Structures are given as C-alpha cells and as structure tokens.
Amino acid sequence: MNSTFESDKDNLRYAEYALGLLDADARAAVAREVETSPEAAAAVALWQRHVTPLALEITDIAPPAHVWAGIRRRLAFDAGTPSRESSRPRTSVWDSLGLWRWIGVGATAVAACLLVITMTRQLPPPVAMHPSVLMVSTIAGDNGVAGWTATMDIDRSELLVVPASPAAVASDRNTELWLIPAGGAPISVGVFPPGDPKRFHLAKALLDRLGPTAALAVSLEPVGGSPTGQPTGPVIAKGAIRAA
Amino acid sequence: MPATSPADRDELNRLLQRTAEEDQRAFEELYRRTSSRLFGVCVRLMGDREEAEEVLQEAFVTVWKRARSFDAKLSSALTWLVTVARNKAIDRLRQRPDLRPVEVDWETLVDDGPGPAHGAESDEEYRHLQACLAELETQQRRSIREAFFGGATYNELAERAKVPLGTMKSWIRRGLLQLRACLNP
Known part of the structure; x- marks a missing residue:
C-alpha cells in the first residue's frame, strides 16, 4: 500500500x-x-x-574544568542575567528600531533614542543574585570523616578552609591544599595550619578552574609545602566542589 | 558509561525540568552529573578532544536554551541530553568535512558483545536493543553500530566497508526495519 x-x-x-x-x-x-x-x-x-x-x-570522560567556565561565559551567567532573558528583549529593540526607520515613521535621532530608553526600561532588571558565586566542599578522609570544609566566594576570589575533625599531623609535616581540575594535574592553593581556619586569596588561574567537576584535596608535605609544585606526600582528605 | 538507576533517572528528569525554569543551580548539578557521559560521546564521535570540548559547550548552551522543549513523555532526560550532544557533534562533522569521523576498526568494533560497557547489561532498554541487534545479520548489525558510534554518512560507511553505496543502504535499511519490528512488537 x-x-x-x-x-x-x-x-x-x-x-x-x-x-x-x-x-x-x-x-x-x-x-x-x-x-x-x-x-x-x-x-x-x-x-x-x-x-x-x-x-x-562509551566510556565516560570527565571534561576539563574550562568547559564549564566557557558555558557560563557563553550564557553570560556571571553577568548576572541569563542570556535567555537578556538576549530576546534586546533583539526586539533593534528589530523595532530598524522597522521604525524602514517604514519611515519619522524616526529622528531623538525619537530613536527615546524608543531605546523606553524599551530598555521595560527590560527585566538585572538579577543581582549570583547563584553559583558560593561553592563549597567537604574535604574528607577515606573513612568518610570530614577533615575540613572549604567555602569559595568567587566574587571575592577567596577560599576559606575551616577545620571540622582534622587528622593529627606530625610537627615536621605541613598540610597543603590542592585544587584538582577534572582530568588535570593538582594546582597548589597553599599550606595551611590543620587546626585553624585559613583564608586564601584565589588567583584568576585558580578561579577559572573551579567548577562542579573539580575537587579539593589535602596532602601531607614537608614544612613550607611541596618542593615540586605537585603533591609529594600522601593525600589525607579530598572532596568534590559543588554549588552552595 | 554506567547504567542509571530509576532513581537517578527521576532525578535527572527533575533537574532538566528545573533547568527549563531557568534554575541555574539545577543546570549546574545536571552538568555535574552528566557532563562526563556526554563528553565521552563527543570524544567518540569527534575523535579529537578539543573539538569535543567545543561540541560539549555548544550542547550545554543548547540544553539551557531549549530545556523547555524536553518532554518527559517522549524520552528520559539522559536520552534527550545524549541526543542533543550527538546532534551537535554530527552537525559539526557535516559542516567540517575536513574533520573525518573517527575511523573505527570493523573487526574490533562490535558485532557480538556489549563491549566494555560497565553495567550496561543491567539496563533494560540496552538489553532489549542488544537482543534485537543480535537477530540481525552481521553486516546489518555492524553497519548500524558503526553509524551510531562514528556519525558517518552512507557514503563514508560504504567506502570504509568497500561495498557499493546501494549495498550499504540496503543493509542498514533492512536492518532498521527489522529492528523496529523487534523493538515495537
């Protein structure tokens, strides 16, 4: 048929x-x-x-951290307004402006400016909230006990480590915090006293690599921190980074 | 990629639906849970990490913008997401003929077993598909699998298998009709 x-x-x-x-x-x-x-x-x-x-x-492969950063950038999340909200009204402003001129409704420069102002005022106000600006991580040992918690404030480029139940550390060892991007080598955040809160300033290079696929880890290093730039001692705790 | 439990599926559906409501945290969580799966699919199709990264970004940008078109009655969130990523990858392969789809070795890819899938056997839809594929002739099954994993056109598949285009079309089309009869009895 x-x-x-x-x-x-x-x-x-x-x-x-x-x-x-x-x-x-x-x-x-x-x-x-x-x-x-x-x-x-x-x-x-x-x-x-x-x-x-x-x-x-197909085997899973963790994408590098900059992929997520790129997605956020393309969607203008960090500008505070999701692009789905921001792009549409703006397009229509220009469409309307073009139309005005085309059909010759006497769109003088002043009228055009007024039109832009009027229509811009109807745009939704920029969202002041940055949903992912705060990230957290529970850094735990293999036994599941949380050694430290970390809070990252992206706006302020700061990371705060607070002890929960930190493991005892020999006096000739320092604890060093590492950021581990998915599929990448650890990046040193710095040495910190295991029993006290410590605030780190995060360099731009580190900020770019923070994301939901990155993790934090704590290793035991010689006093002053790893001499090689990579962890040399055992990793005593680690934790995934997630939005707060 | 490991199979998903029913609870995972529900959670992914919920996250995708919240993404459709412009919930950035849900979107981020969705990325966290599925990006490794989707990236694996992109790398397999593109055969190049950098290209795969670009495709994955485009895919998730599309997920954010088009999440409202997801219909839980038509598919699961994971199927929808994998489909978005595959479509982006295949579109890119078509736009850039210089990016040849990955050459897949006919002999190692396929024909019998479920391959290296960890836990795939526990996925009911996968088992059903595998059982139906097993009923096809070897060439039909190989060609269909090759098409899925390589994103190649009929021409490319015919070239690789060294058969006339008409033969390749007929293998795949007869295979697809048989597969449909087996999957929708």
Whole structure:
C-alpha cells in the first residue's frame, strides 16, 4: 500500500537521522519537521530512545574544568542575567528600531533614542543574585570523616578552609591544599595550619578552574609545602566542589 | 558509561525540568552529573578532544536554551541530553568535512558483545536493543553500530566497508526495519 510505503520511507529517514547517517541538507530537513510536526517529533524521539542505549558502551570522560567556565561565559551567567532573558528583549529593540526607520515613521535621532530608553526600561532588571558565586566542599578522609570544609566566594576570589575533625599531623609535616581540575594535574592553593581556619586569596588561574567537576584535596608535605609544585606526600582528605 | 538507576533517572528528569525554569543551580548539578557521559560521546564521535570540548559547550548552551522543549513523555532526560550532544557533534562533522569521523576498526568494533560497557547489561532498554541487534545479520548489525558510534554518512560507511553505496543502504535499511519490528512488537 502506497501510504504504508510512504510512511515507512519517512520512518526510515527518522531512523537515519537518529543514527546520524544523513547529510547536512537531509538532516536540516528532518530537524525542521521535528519543529513543525508533532508526529515527526514523536517518531524521531522513539528512534532516539531505541538507539541511544548504545551510548552506554562509551566510556565516560570527565571534561576539563574550562568547559564549564566557557558555558557560563557563553550564557553570560556571571553577568548576572541569563542570556535567555537578556538576549530576546534586546533583539526586539533593534528589530523595532530598524522597522521604525524602514517604514519611515519619522524616526529622528531623538525619537530613536527615546524608543531605546523606553524599551530598555521595560527590560527585566538585572538579577543581582549570583547563584553559583558560593561553592563549597567537604574535604574528607577515606573513612568518610570530614577533615575540613572549604567555602569559595568567587566574587571575592577567596577560599576559606575551616577545620571540622582534622587528622593529627606530625610537627615536621605541613598540610597543603590542592585544587584538582577534572582530568588535570593538582594546582597548589597553599599550606595551611590543620587546626585553624585559613583564608586564601584565589588567583584568576585558580578561579577559572573551579567548577562542579573539580575537587579539593589535602596532602601531607614537608614544612613550607611541596618542593615540586605537585603533591609529594600522601593525600589525607579530598572532596568534590559543588554549588552552595 | 554506567547504567542509571530509576532513581537517578527521576532525578535527572527533575533537574532538566528545573533547568527549563531557568534554575541555574539545577543546570549546574545536571552538568555535574552528566557532563562526563556526554563528553565521552563527543570524544567518540569527534575523535579529537578539543573539538569535543567545543561540541560539549555548544550542547550545554543548547540544553539551557531549549530545556523547555524536553518532554518527559517522549524520552528520559539522559536520552534527550545524549541526543542533543550527538546532534551537535554530527552537525559539526557535516559542516567540517575536513574533520573525518573517527575511523573505527570493523573487526574490533562490535558485532557480538556489549563491549566494555560497565553495567550496561543491567539496563533494560540496552538489553532489549542488544537482543534485537543480535537477530540481525552481521553486516546489518555492524553497519548500524558503526553509524551510531562514528556519525558517518552512507557514503563514508560504504567506502570504509568497500561495498557499493546501494549495498550499504540496503543493509542498514533492512536492518532498521527489522529492528523496529523487534523493538515495537
């Protein structure tokens, strides 16, 4: 039957799209169908559900920390306003401005300025809150006991380590704190007294590498800290960094 | 990647739905939980770490912007996320013909076992798919798997398998129809 044949053909295209077989034009055509036809969207989603379990065979790889920083930058999270909020009204301001000029409604410079001012005032106010500005980490030993907690204030470029139940440390050893970016080598934050709170200033290079895939660790080092720039003694505690 | 438990799935769905409501913390948590999986998929498809990093960034930017189009009735959050990442990777492979999809060795990739998947066997959908793939002829199964993991077009697959384009199309299409009958009885 012709209709069955046609729908089989469509369905095969959707399967080919889900597998990734189509060339750029054919891919774009299916992507448009998915946007406009609920039936196409459902058929494509069904094929994706069928084939995606194959991805279970792929080994996980932790992405480097700068990837997350790049995503935040692209979405302008650190500017305080998510780009989804900020980009749309701005585009429409310019669209409207162009339209005004085009249809010649007497958009003098003054009128244009007023238009911008008026429309800018209707923009949502910048969100003052920075949801991820505070990050925390519980730095615990292998026995699960928290040795220290760390709080990172990105705005102030500060990290505060506070002892919880720190392990006893021999007097000829120092505890050194390390930031470990996912898949990267540890970066020294500094030496700190194990039993007292200590505030560190975080250099820009360190700040850039903080993120939900990074971790903190404490190692035992000679007095004055690791001579090599990398941990030389045993790691006695570690903890993932997460948004506070 | 390890299989997900039903509780993990619910949690990821919830995080993605909160991302759709522009909850940055939920988005960050979603990234923390899924970026290694998605990055593995990107590296596999792109065959190049730097390209994969770029694709992963584009994928998560799209996740933030398009989370509202996620429909929990049509797919799980993880499937949706992997699909976004795969689509970004494949689009990039098509835009940049100089980035050849990863050459996959026909003999080592595939045909019988579930490969190195830790815990994949415990995933019910995976087991079902694997059982249906096992019913296909070897060439059909290989070609479908190669298409999934390599993001290659029919032409590229035919070239690699050294068969005419028509043969490759027929292997894959017959395989897909058979697979559909097996997966949606």
